[in-house]
Amino acid sequence: MGILKLIDVSYSYQNQYQTVHAVKNVNLEIEQGKVHAIIGKSGSGKSTLLSLMAGLTLPKSGDILYEGESIKKIRLEEYRRDKASVIYQTFNLFPLMTVLENVIFPLELKGMKHSEAKEIAIKHIESVGLSKDHCKRFPNMLSGGERQRVAIARALATGSKLLLGDEPTGSLDVANGDIVVKLLTNLAHKDNLAVVIVTHDLSIAQKADVVFQMQDGRLSLM
Numbered sequence: 001m002g003i004l005k006l007i008d009v010s011y012s013y014q015n016q017y018q019t020v021h022a023v024k025n026v027n028l029e030i031e032q033g034k035v036h037a038i039i040g041k042s043g044s045g046k047s048t049l050l051s052l053m054a055g056l057t058l059p060k061s062g063d064i065l066y067e068g069e070s071i072k073k074i075r076l077e078e079y080r081r082d083k084a085s086v087i088y089q090t091f092n093l094f095p096l097m098t099v100l101e102n103v104i105f106p107l108e109l110k111g112m113k114h115s116e117a118k119e120i121a122i123k124h125i126e127s128v129g130l131s132k133d134h135c136k137r138f139p140n141m142l143s144g145g146e147r148q149r150v151a152i153a154r155a156l157a158t159g160s161k162l163l164l165g166d167e168p169t170g171s172l173d174v175a176n177g178d179i180v181v182k183l184l185t186n187l188a189h190k191d192n193l194a195v196v197i198v199t200h201d202l203s204i205a206q207k208a209d210v211v212f213q214m215q216d217g218r219l220s221l222m
């Protein structure tokens, strides 16, 4: 059974002038141990679909099951904090916190003691190939690839088994993009995480285990 299952999920944006049907009757199963790529043109609904998987928005119709349970029944803050982690093209690190503080922050938010949070944070920072020296730096003292690795370490430290990337290599050059994709692939294949990557980049899709295409809000398996 997949860790995440979308059943006939639809989402639309509404304003006073129009309704945009961004995601239309999507059925999808995400499995641990695999990298899933979702490709599609700009405006096809990829980011909206990722927001739904991340629990940032709820479907207008249909349902999303996490380990068999509707996410409507799990408290959304708990789902976002413990179950699904998102990494973004722009990294979304806290600029006034050091690398270590960035990774510790969500753990302390969960109520973890500082000493325990620090130990877990260092373990994950090292697991993404950064050193103790990086821990003391602020995000603006890192390369783009290093910043994305910090974002991944922060996501991993929360213990979530589902890692969702919204164009995670979009701001990186080819070499750093490759490092990030290899890291995400290792996390799926070696650590049994479920990885989903939304991307324009067809070369990422070639490296994924499962590839879906989004076209005008509809999803199909490639």
Ligand SMILES: Nc1ncnc2c1ncn2[C@@H]1O[C@H](COP(=O)(O)OP(=O)(O)OP(=O)(O)O)[C@@H](O)[C@H]1O
Pocket: 013, 014, 020, 021, 022, 040, 041, 042, 043, 044, 045, 046, 047, 048, 049
């Ligand atoms: N807040 C919003 N209000 C109204 N319409 C929106 C909103 N956000 C997105 N849309 C529309 O929903 C559709 C899907 O957008 P979405 O951002 O999910 O596409 P995307 O495939 O991720 O695009 P991109 O690759 O450019 O990020 C588009 O038609 C877009 O204009």
